[in-house]
Amino acid sequence: MQDLELKSPELPAVEQTPTTNGLDGFSAAEAAMILFEDVTKVYEPDVTALNDVSFVIEKGEFVFIVGASGSGKSTLVRLLLKELEATKGRIFVGGRELTRLKRGKVPMLRRNIGCVFQDFKLLSDRTAYENVAYALRVQGEGRNSIRRKVPEVLSLVGLADKMTSYPDQLSGGEQQRVSIARAVVNHPPLLVCDEPTGNLDPDTSVGIMQLLYRINRSGTTILMVTHDREMVDKMRRRVIGLEDGRLARDERRGGYESE
Amino acid sequence: MRFRILAAEAWRSLAANMSTTLAATVTVLIGMFLVGATIGVGTWLLSWSDNVERQLVVNVYFCRALSCPNAGDAKQSEMDKVANQVSQFPEVRNVDFVSREEALDIMEKRTPELVAGLPSNPLPDKLKVTVRNGRDVFVLKQRLTPRPAGVESVEYGGQTARKIVKFVALIGAVVVVAVLLLLLASMLLIANTIRLSIFSRRREIEVMKLVGATNWFVRGPFMLEGLICGVVGAVAAVLLLFVTKTVVVPALPGDVESSSGAEAWPFVLQAGVLLLIGLALGAAGSGLTIRRFLRI
Numbered sequence: 001m002q003d004l005e006l007k008s009p010e011l012p013a014v015e016q017t018p019t020t021n022g023l024d025g026f027s028a029a030e031a032a033m034i035l036f037e038d039v040t041k042v043y044e045p046d047v048t049a050l051n052d053v054s055f056v057i058e059k060g061e062f063v064f065i066v067g068a069s070g071s072g073k074s075t076l077v078r079l080l081l082k083e084l085e086a087t088k089g090r091i092f093v094g095g096r097e098l099t100r101l102k103r104g105k106v107p108m109l110r111r112n113i114g115c116v117f118q119d120f121k122l123l124s125d126r127t128a129y130e131n132v133a134y135a136l137r138v139q140g141e142g143r144n145s146i147r148r149k150v151p152e153v154l155s156l157v158g159l160a161d162k163m164t165s166y167p168d169q170l171s172g173g174e175q176q177r178v179s180i181a182r183a184v185v186n187h188p189p190l191l192v193c194d195e196p197t198g199n200l201d202p203d204t205s206v207g208i209m210q211l212l213y214r215i216n217r218s219g220t221t222i223l224m225v226t227h228d229r230e231m232v233d234k235m236r237r238r239v240i241g242l243e244d245g246r247l248a249r250d251e252r253r254g255g256y257e258s259e
Numbered sequence: 260m261r262f263r264i265l266a267a268e269a270w271r272s273l274a275a276n277m278s279t280t281l282a283a284t285v286t287v288l289i290g291m292f293l294v295g296a297t298i299g300v301g302t303w304l305l306s307w308s309d310n311v312e313r314q315l316v317v318n319v320y321f322c323r324a325l326s327c328p329n330a331g332d333a334k335q336s337e338m339d340k341v342a343n344q345v346s347q348f349p350e351v352r353n354v355d356f357v358s359r360e361e362a363l364d365i366m367e368k369r370t371p372e373l374v375a376g377l378p379s380n381p382l383p384d385k386l387k388v389t390v391r392n393g394r395d396v397f398v399l400k401q402r403l404t405p406r407p408a409g410v411e412s413v414e415y416g417g418q419t420a421r422k423i424v425k426f427v428a429l430i431g432a433v434v435v436v437a438v439l440l441l442l443l444a445s446m447l448l449i450a451n452t453i454r455l456s457i458f459s460r461r462r463e464i465e466v467m468k469l470v471g472a473t474n475w476f477v478r479g480p481f482m483l484e485g486l487i488c489g490v491v492g493a494v495a496a497v498l499l500l501f502v503t504k505t506v507v508v509p510a511l512p513g514d515v516e517s518s519s520g521a522e523a524w525p526f527v528l529q530a531g532v533l534l535l536i537g538l539a540l541g542a543a544g545s546g547l548t549i550r551r552f553l554r555i
Contacts, residue, residue, distance in 0.1 A: 081469075104473075104474070107468075107471040107472060107473045107474070108471065109471075110468070110469065110470065110471035111470070111471030112471075115469050115470075121462070121465065121466055121469065122466075123462065123463055123466060124462075125275065134466070134470070135470040135471075137264055138467055138470050138471065138472040138476060139470065139471055139472070182470065
């Protein structure tokens with residue numbers, strides 16, 4: 001996390017070079033971060049959520065996944081977390097093939113993927129500090145290192161003074177910052193965000209995006225599912241578009257709609 | 260370290276769901292109290308009926324000229340032979356020879372006025388045979404049919420013995436069924452509590468899985484919750500039973516406790532059994548629910 005600067009830079013349009021991060025648990029350092037190979041997901045009996053989707057995401061990339069509701073974005077995220085199994089095709093994350101990953105190894109996979117959701121998924125009966133510490137404790141982290149890491153990451157997301165606040169005492173943007181802090185406190189090489197700004201007003205969203213950008217600059221690969229047209233157009237990052245479960249476009253510096 | 264976290268999580272959840280936790284613990288308490296009382300009363304009854312059975316006696320009466328006109332008085336050699344034969348039977352615990360003089364003495368002690376009016380001793384010599392088991396009186400009767408030479412009759416409690424033996428079997432069956440039902444009810448109630456706890460903590464479970472908690476880490480607090488419910492309920496039941504024992508038992512009529520030498524299980528053994536059952540109930544109850552409702 002030491003790579004993350006505390007200044008918040010302007011929303012950038014800078015090409016950045018992939019850097020390596022602490023890939024603890026991930027093997028094959030040279031492999032791509034995410035590889036989808038002809039992935040099809042059919043929900044029984046006959047709903048095809050993803051149809052023959054292939055793409056590669058390199059380490060350090062910042063990728064938007066866009067598409068209408070029902071286009072398969074959420075399915076894609078759930079496949080990445082191995083909440084679902086692909087019907088056909090192969091998925092690699094950090095060089096590991098998910099389809100061949102044993103069930104008992106799934107927790108290890110998830111420790112290497114930070115997750116941020118539209119509804120924050122914070123525990124309402126715990127303070128911001130405890131919510132972040134919870135993630136570490138669950139992973140068997142020692143008390144001393146928890147005491148050191150949690151304030152560090154909370155001040156990184158700009159909540160140094162809100163550590164003892166409960167989620168319902170925080171604004172939406174602040175809650176999302178807590179959830180981002182929880183997602184990155186363990187330095188995962190990959191951060192998956194499922195509409196992180198979906199519940200937030202435009203100004204707050206900009207703050208969240210700046211935070212994500214800084215995290216990306218430190219070398220963390222970010223995959224972000226979004227409906228936020230303005231944000232995608234402003235950032236000019238790689239955009240993967242899904243339509244009815246098919247890969248409709250994959251543009252290096254795309255906008256929300258294809259040009 | 261890990262266990263401390265698990266315990267902290269379990270405790271947190273128990274405290275957060277105080278009402279359901281309390282409900283489950285109290286139900287376990289009631290169930291276990293009843294189980295304990297059933298064990299206490301049941302084992303006492305079993306031991307009592309065992310005692311009654313043990314006291315069942317078969318009397319083998321020898322012939323006298325009066326009663327066996329054909330054979331006349333039984334000869335000493337005949338009596339020795341029968342006594343010898345009977346004492347070889349595996350069902351027999353003890354054989355006592357009671358001479359007619361001794362029998363008269365005993366009768367005189369019981370009913371002196373009756374004996375005083377007798378012109379001579381009308382009683383026959385007899386063997387007083389104690390058997391190992393209530394059922395064995397029938398076997399013994401069978402073995403002595405046809406009657407050996409010199410034996411006038413073989414008598415036992417007859418109908419009474421039959422009834423006692425049946426009664427004992429019935430008591431045993433009722434105790435077993437009652438205990439099983441109570442245990443089942445307690446287990447299902449624990450299972451239900453854990454289910455409520457799982458539902459009320461859906462979000463927490465979701466987050467746990469999200470941040471990479473191992474399956475055992477997710478299950479642990481729920482397992483522990485079930486165990487705590489079971490054990491606390493059992494401990495409370497043991498305490499309640501102890502109070503009941505010290506208050507109720509001395510108030511019983513004296514002869515209930517002292518007569519027939521019947522004994523319930525020792526209290527410590529009973530307490531130990533209850534604790535073990537509580538532990539098992541907790542584990543089974545939470546295990547059951549976790550398998551069904553905690554898909555990981």
